Amino acid sequence: MVIAEAALAALPHTDRPADALPDLLAHAGDDRARVAMYAAGRAAAHTRPSLLAPLLAARTAPGTGKVTSRKEVVRLAAELLPRAEAAALLADAYGKPDQHVDVRAACVTAGTPLLGDVRMWEVAEHAAGGERALRVAVLRAHPTELDPALRPRYARLIQDLCRTGDDILAALAHTALVPWLPWAPHAAAALVEAVTDLDRRGRWRSAADALVNASLTVPDTNRALIRALSLLATGETADDAGAERDRPARRRIGHLARTLSLRTGPNNRQVAAVLAEAGRTLATQRDLMPDAVALLARSLDLAADPDPLHTGLVELAALHAGRPALAARTAATVGRRVVGYRGAEIGDPDALLLVVARLAATGDPAEGLLAAELTVACGLRTGWTGPWRTQLRMLRQHPCDDVRDVAYAEATAEE
Structure with a gap:
């Protein structure tokens, strides 16, 4: 067993590593898949794309290898094939009947740099409405992976996921949305909605943290934070010292204020300006004066x-x-x-x-x-x-x- 695995690992270290790729891929479904697929990566890097594409495509369907092996095939295709061929392979792998959800998620993640191809946009949009694992894969994308012209469109996908009925997924989406806001400042409205919706208790903290982070790091989004504070400060609630809830709007204001205060730093004018505006907003309500002056004191x-x-x-x-x-x-x-x-x-x-x-x-x-x-x-x-x-x-x-x-x-x- 050990000798056989050592032999597999050594196959791509020959004068013609590409010749070993078919043999290595043949082990994608057996007990030596881990070693074979690792070695296959090196062999694939030395294989001409015209030969590589059909070899990889043949290993993406259910039953042609372990789930981890098929995920690695998807990654290799995205990394080594020309963009058009890679997009075609990933879209085909994603759409195969009975494809494992983890392989589909790998197609979404690996396909982010390929979103200039309409087929990968169709994959991303389908995944955004699919199972949780697929939607999480959509959230893993970062703006630097996309052409700037495509970023506003992708930001809308993230914004829509912020409004999902799944609180766990929504919390992930709130964090993921922040780096996309420079291309879609209006999307911060989704964070404001989550923070100020007093009927929902499972997602407001993640939205509040994301809103603070955005207001301090992304130009033109501090207005969203001020709007959230204004809505919470002026909103009325019947829950006062209740057994289950106690002034939920005030609790959320306190969290926002404390989170803002923790982000202070010496002579950071942008942060100081946000803290000062937030403090002045809360100072209009006498019962919120402790939070207001805490922010103003830290903005000096x-x-x-x-x-x-x-x-x-x-x-x-x-x-x-x-x-x-x-x-x-x-x-x-x-x-x-x-x-x-x-x-x-x-x-x-x-x-x-x-x-x-x-x-x-x-x-x-x-x-x-x-x-x-x-x-x-x-x-x-x-x-x-x-x-x-x-x-x-x-x-x-x-x-x-x-x-x-x-x-x-x-x-x-x-x-």
């Missing part, structure tokens, strides 16, 4: 010039009127951003000192908390240089007790 460009940074912080503070606990959490979030960033990503310490002084001078509690947390963070980063120690002393005289507590809780030197 801490390396900006003093005037725009100060304006952003004042606007953020204004959203906390009557909400001291929320103001403390937001201020702590901003402070942690400074602590976590490298020096070049938080701007000039002197500029931040100017901003902090202006915030502290108003006496406003929310502005004071922002000033205090920024002072503590910057003081730690700079090793409590003189200007930051002076600012800390001033904050310890702030009219708001909460601000003074933050300032007193930090020590510039230990006993």
Whole structure:
């Protein structure tokens, strides 16, 4: 057995490897298929297409080899034959009566680069309405495999699969849709539908994650995210602290907001713009203010010039009127951003000192908390240089007790 398999593996390593291909393919259905088909790949690469095509075609029908062998034949045909011959072979293999679904799926996957041929489009469109394994194969395609002119059409296939009744398949389709959106921005509507359909609970998370990913990476799709947030924010529901459901729209908003927050990065203007717009959208609803300010706090460009940074912080503070606990959490979030960033990503310490002084001078509690947390963070980063120690002393005289507590809780030197 071992010697026979070693002999099979050695057959294509002769001066005329193509001559071994018929013998190797003859083992496609027996116990030596694994070794034989691996060796057949090398032999096929040295075989003229005019001879290769009929040899491979003869091994695609049910009963001519194991399923794994027929899948390998399909792959070899797509890789080694001229495009027209490959498309013809794959389309014929796909359409054979009683063909195993895995072989059909292999035809779909291997045939993606051949979609310029109408026969492969017919295969892909049939598969998109077929068994789950076939539809999953449709979802495996990537835009880089297709000619740009064909990508919008294929994106519509993926969009349609997002609306399937199969929740598991829909979740896969949501993820698969994102790279196709540059050629079909309107297709993001399928993600919005899934996120905002409160009657369906099995697919919204995958759609929400895909929507966030798209809004941060694909131009012109952030509007879809904002639309989803708007619809959820203004939608009414009778489920409030129920045994089975509790404010489903709010739960979905919270997931979107948390997922967005996790995608923040230093000085990424595109991400910051999306977070800011999402935050402003949610800020129109007072009960959604915690999510809104969390997004706005993470959208701030801490390396900006003093005037725009100060304006952003004042606007953020204004959203906390009557909400001291929320103001403390937001201020702590901003402070942690400074602590976590490298020096070049938080701007000039002197500029931040100017901003902090202006915030502290108003006496406003929310502005004071922002000033205090920024002072503590910057003081730690700079090793409590003189200007930051002076600012800390001033904050310890702030009219708001909460601000003074933050300032007193930090020590510039230990006993």
